[in-house]
Amino acid sequence: MSNPMVFQGKTIMKDEKPAVFYGSSHEKGVNYVSPNDVAEVAVRVLFDPRPHLGKEYALTGPEAVSDQTVAKLLGQAFEKPVMYVDQPIKTFEESERFSGHPDWMVNDLVALETIKAEGIEDSKSFVSDDIKNICGHDAETFEAYLEDRSHMTPKEMGTPAA
Numbered sequence: 177m178s179n180p181m182v183f184q185g186k187t188i189m190k191d192e193k194p195a196v197f198y199g200s201s202h203e204k205g206v207n208y209v210s211p212n213d214v215a216e217v218a219v220r221v222l223f224d225p226r227p228h229l230g231k232e233y234a235l236t237g238p239e240a241v242s243d244q245t246v247a248k249l250l251g252q253a254f255e256k257p258v259m260y261v262d263q264p265i266k267t268f269e270e271s272e273r274f275s276g277h278p279d280w281m282v283n284d285l286v287a288l289e290t291i292k293a294e295g296i297e298d299s300k301s302f303v304s305d306d307i308k309n310i311c312g313h314d315a316e317t318f319e320a321y322l323e324d325r326s327h328m329t330p331k332e333m334g335t336p337a338a
Contacts, residue, residue, distance in 0.1 A: 177208040177237065177321045180246050188250055194257035197247065200268040201292035205240025210316035212327060213237075213307045220310055234304040238315045240297050246318065253322035265289060 180197065181188070188195045214235055221228045241249075247260035263271070268289055272282045296302070307315040 177210050177316075177318055179208070180243075180250065188254065188258055194259045195250075195254075196259045196261055197243075198261050198263055198268060198271060199243050199292070200263050200265040200286075200289040201243045202262060203242055203244065204292050204295040205242045205245075205298040206292050207236045207240045207297040207302055208318055208321075209235050209237045209307075210321050212321065213311065213316050216311050217307060228310075233306040233310070235306055236302060236304045236315065238303065238317055240299075240302070241318050243292075249318055249322055253325070265293070 187197055217233065217235060243260040243262070247258045251258035265286065269282060269286045272285055273279075277285070291297075307313075
């Protein structure tokens with residue numbers, strides 16, 4: 177859930193209206209997992225490791241969310257219009273390279289967009305109950321994550337660290 181903020185936060189937080197972020201997901205959903213849930217699972221496993229010995233967990237969000245929906249939710253949360261612009265993968269890659277990101281980051285972003293466009297995470301069968309089973313509550317939704325931004329890092333908020 178923090179990825180759109182980490183990678184697009186500066187763009188979204190600018191005064192430009194509408195704010196725009198780019199990708200190549202072709203309207204497929206992504207199963208974003210809340211860093212809050214990941215942290216809670218980690219704390220629970222570290223403080224009571226015995227029940228978790230030898231187990232593997234698949235931590236997922238409650239549902240797949242399209243980038244168009246992410247744009248809408250970001251717009252509501254930050255009270256400004258946010259648009260998602262879908263691009264062909266080559267155009268996305270070229271613009272990321274032009275932006276000055278290091279090659280490894282561009283390669284990873286392109287790989288993530290390619291996975292998103294394949295729709296692998298768009299299926300209900302992708303969703304796991306592991307967060308609920310470990311923490312006793314449902315996985316945090318994207319909407320709930322954006323409602324309380326006090327836990328976000330400066331990078332997620334599009335500002336440099338102090």
